Amino acid sequence: MKMERAWWKESVVYQIYPRSFCDSNGDGIGDLNGITGKLDYLKELGIDVIWLSPVYQSPGDDNGYDISDYRNIMKEFGTMEDYDRMLAKAHELGIKIMMDLVVNHTSDEHAWFVESRKSEDNEYRDYYIWRDGKDGKEPNNWGSCFGGPAWEYDERTGQYYLHLFSKKQPDLNWENPKVRESVFDMMVWWCEKGIDGFRMDVISLISKCPGLPDGAVGKSGYGDFAAYCANGPRVHEYLQEMNRKVLSKYDLITVGECSGVTVEEAKRYASASGEELNMVFQFEHMDIDGGESFKWNHNKIPLTELKKIMSKWQTELAGKAWNSLYWCNHDQPRMLSRIGNDSQEYREVSAKMLGTCLHMMQGTPYVYQGEELGMTNYPFTSLEEFRDIESINAYRELTGKGIVSPEEMFDYISYKGRDNARTPMQWDDSPQAGFTTGSPWIPVNPNYREINAKEQMERETSVFYYYKKLIRLRKDYEIIVYGDYELLLPDSGELYVYLRSYQGEKLLVVCSYTDQETVCEIPKELRERTGKVLISNYGREETGLESAGDKIALKPYEAAAVLYT
Ligand code: TEU
Ligand code: CA
Numbered sequence: 001m002k003m004e005r006a007w008w009k010e011s012v013v014y015q016i017y018p019r020s021f022c023d024s025n026g027d028g029i030g031d032l033n034g035i036t037g038k039l040d041y042l043k044e045l046g047i048d049v050i051w052l053s054p055v056y057q058s059p060g061d062d063n064g065y066d067i068s069d070y071r072n073i074m075k076e077f078g079t080m081e082d083y084d085r086m087l088a089k090a091h092e093l094g095i096k097i098m099m100d101l102v103v104n105h106t107s108d109e110h111a112w113f114v115e116s117r118k119s120e121d122n123e124y125r126d127y128y129i130w131r132d133g134k135d136g137k138e139p140n141n142w143g144s145c146f147g148g149p150a151w152e153y154d155e156r157t158g159q160y161y162l163h164l165f166s167k168k169q170p171d172l173n174w175e176n177p178k179v180r181e182s183v184f185d186m187m188v189w190w191c192e193k194g195i196d197g198f199r200m201d202v203i204s205l206i207s208k209c210p211g212l213p214d215g216a217v218g219k220s221g222y223g224d225f226a227a228y229c230a231n232g233p234r235v236h237e238y239l240q241e242m243n244r245k246v247l248s249k250y251d252l253i254t255v256g257e258c259s260g261v262t263v264e265e266a267k268r269y270a271s272a273s274g275e276e277l278n279m280v281f282q283f284e285h286m287d288i289d290g291g292e293s294f295k296w297n298h299n300k301i302p303l304t305e306l307k308k309i310m311s312k313w314q315t316e317l318a319g320k321a322w323n324s325l326y327w328c329n330h331d332q333p334r335m336l337s338r339i340g341n342d343s344q345e346y347r348e349v350s351a352k353m354l355g356t357c358l359h360m361m362q363g364t365p366y367v368y369q370g371e372e373l374g375m376t377n378y379p380f381t382s383l384e385e386f387r388d389i390e391s392i393n394a395y396r397e398l399t400g401k402g403i404v405s406p407e408e409m410f411d412y413i414s415y416k417g418r419d420n421a422r423t424p425m426q427w428d429d430s431p432q433a434g435f436t437t438g439s440p441w442i443p444v445n446p447n448y449r450e451i452n453a454k455e456q457m458e459r460e461t462s463v464f465y466y467y468k469k470l471i472r473l474r475k476d477y478e479i480i481v482y483g484d485y486e487l488l489l490p491d492s493g494e495l496y497v498y499l500r501s502y503q504g505e506k507l508l509v510v511c512s513y514t515d516q517e518t519v520c521e522i523p524k525e526l527r528e529r530t531g532k533v534l535i536s537n538y539g540r541e542e543t544g545l546e547s548a549g550d551k552i553a554l555k556p557y558e559a560a561a562v563l564y565t
Contacts, residue, residue, distance in 0.1 A: 003319060003482050008197075008253040008278050010481050011048035012359075012471045013098065013366045017330045018055055018077055019063055020424050021369055023436035030424070030435070032078040036086040039093055041453065045372060045464070046471040049096040049253055051199045053330055055083065056102075059109050061168040062146075062389055063422075065100075065201060066107040070186045087194060096196035098253055103183045104202045105169040112182070113170050120157050126176045129162040129208070141214045143222020147393035150225060162212075164205060164225060166389055174206045174238055187246045197253035200277070203239070204258035204269075207232030219294050219403060230260025236268055239276040247277075255324055255364075257281045263316040270321035279322045279364060284309045286332055296394060296404065296412040301339045303493050303513050311498070314362055314485040323363030327354060328371045333420040337377035339513065346515055346557055347374055347451075352466045352537035353559035357496055357511040359470040360561050362485050369425050372467040373456055378423050378445050380414040387442045391417040428454035461539075469535055477534070477563070479507050494518055495554075506564040507534075510545075512554045519551045531562035 003009075022034030032055065042050065054064035057072040064074060073080050090097055106113055115124035131139035133153070139160055142150035144167070151160040152167040162171045172179050187198070208229050215223030239256075247254060256269050258280040270279045285306055289299040317323050327335035336342050340350035351374030359365050378385070386392055391413040398404040404412070419442060426448040427434030433448035445451075456462035474480045483500035494514040500507040508531065510520055527550055533541045537559045540546070545560060546553045 004272060005482075006278075008049075009322060009364060010474065011096075011253065011364055012046070012474060013049045013051050013253075013364060014042055014045070014047040015051045015053065015329055015366055015368045017053045017369060017422060019053075019441065020422050020435075022425060022427070023438070023440070026436060026438040027076070028436050028438040028440045029076045031076065032073070032082040032086050036082070036089050039086075039089050039095060042095060043093045044457070044468070045367075046468050046475075047095065047367065049098050049196065050090065051098045051255075051366070052100060054100045054102055059107055059168065061107070061166050065102050066105070066109075066166070066169045067102055068107040068109040069111070071189060084193075091194070096253065098197035098199055098255075099190055099195050100201060101187065101198040101203075102201040103172060104205050105163065105165060105171045108168045108170055116170075117154055117156060117161070120159070126173055127179050127182075128170050129173050130157075130159045131162070131212070132159055140212050141217065141223035142212075142225040143218075143220050146390050147220075147397040149222065162208075164202075164229065166393075171208075172206070174234070180238065180241060184242060184245045187242070188249075191246065191250045191252070196251075197255075198247075200254070200256045202259055203256040203277075204231050204235060204261055204265075204280075205229045206238060207234040209233060220397070221401070226260050231258075231262075231265045236276065239269065243274075243276055248274075252278075253364075254278045255281060259283050263313060266313075266317060267321045270317070272320055272322070279324045281324050281326065281329075282313060284313075289338075295416055296398065296409065298411055298415045303339075303496065304491065306339070307487060307490060307496055310361070311485070311487040311490075314487075314498075318362065318484060323361070324366060325358050325361055325363040326366040326368070327358055328368035328421060329366070330368070330421050331418050333416055333418075334371075334375060334377045336371075336374055337420070341515060341557060342376040347376070348463055349537050349555075350557040351463045353511050353513070353557045355463075355467055355470050356509065356535060356537065356559035356561060359474065360480060360500065360507065360509040361498075362481070362483065362500070365471075365474070367467065367471075368421065372464050373426060373451055373453060374463040375423075375426060375451060376445065376447060377415070377420040378443070380410075380417075380419075383410070385443055386413065386417060386419055388418045388422070391419060426452040428452050466535075466537065473534055473561075477507070478502060479505050479563070483507060488523060489520070495520055499523065504565075506531075508562045508564065509560075510552065510554065510562070511559040512557055515556045517556065518554045519548075520554055522547065522550050522552060526564055529564045531564045534561045534563050536560040 019030045021030040022038050023030050024033035055077050056067045057069035058064045058067050112124050112127045116128045138149045138151040144150040146166045153160050254277040256277045261282050266280050288305050289301050336351050340354050399406045399409050423445045424435035424440050429449045433444045456464035479502035483502035486499045488497040496511040498509050
């Protein structure tokens, strides 16, 4: 398939969650100077772009996803001068910076909302979504993502405002052209500063269905807003306007976080025609284990389902749009603990296997901090160890209403909670993993003595160097970026095998998701050809794969990418 080349298709993105990355001044909170000090580490890893989770001024109700001033830096993270130094140093090293753009909602402490709530005739009133109550209750039955109703009553004017997330995150009213102009102005301000892109927080939710109809009632007792907010009626119109007025004027990388997105919708958001965004984050592969409208459980992800979903996105978007590739981010538990194997014996080998499986696909790969070290979920033992508003509220609400027992709910938030991704980055084996000289805002995973960057950078066989190689391969072989994708052995519940094709070349990617030895049949078309092992988590680059006749013998969690020219 003929495909337009672009730098953002050939890039690898690294996500930094600033609060947990590196603390430079001992207050226990990661900060911008901490990031600047670690840019050489990222250069060594070989990534091209940093996605920086929000660093703007914020009261921190949702760790910065509640912004009170888009043109200032959060006090705990430093100053605008610190930011400028970080940006300059990154650019010196050839690393681009993608900012998190959170514009579905602001903080309730943002000046626009402070004004908006003052009176019904305030000039900022229509910046947000205000409604009268219905029969003394909320305007509709929607529940918020962080528990409770999606509406908050405000005594001053006797109306309710909409908040799809916490009540300190009121939703902006994108129907108001002034809101759009204000957001676009702010984006231009950052672009003029020289930033390189935007990751757009829940951008699929910005257009709500007129009338705001009740949603289907789920296990929590509230109505689901998704059908009336996700991919709403005007979302593409708004993004096209944003593209015309801002994005098209700069050379940016853009990715829309699109909860509720389907492949059909993604072809519009990330259309190759370039009218909206470069790519989207889809959620289907993250939500496989979610029960009905309910993420809290301890379900396993069936490999056959995972393959089906990943493959659907690979083949359906090919030539029409562009994929983002991710296993981990700040909202998800560590994939290694979810579908890999975080035991002592298989941790490293399964971390490398997961990396291979993702990075050899078509799309732009995202590495979440610590993923390149094989960091794992946190072994929670008490509720006091949780910091995340989502887990804490869900625990209170669901146990309070007797929907889930406290023991079960503790197990669920320990397994699925977002804090698993938010424990401090493990730099070395000194106290607090070298993250801070003080007391960290969230506990460090006790396995930092074994799993840390310093140890891995001194050992050639580490997960770190394996990721470095995966990233390097993408630069050296066009087939990895642009090749077509075909799933093989769709029914295998143990092996994820796929074939990439490009200009007469083939790349066979074999990944075993089991702790048992297995065999994999070599596809007929490749049997006569000798392949070159580009990467292997059992060091088979020199020897080639161990094969007997038409079958390859695979070790537990073995992975390899083999090129046939
Ligand atoms: O996440 C949006 C989103 O869909 C989350 O609610 C996600 O489903 C949930 O975290 C999974 O448990 C974005 C940000 O990435 C997240 O950190 C913010 O809390 C949220 O928006 C509100 O800004
Ligand atoms: Ca600090």
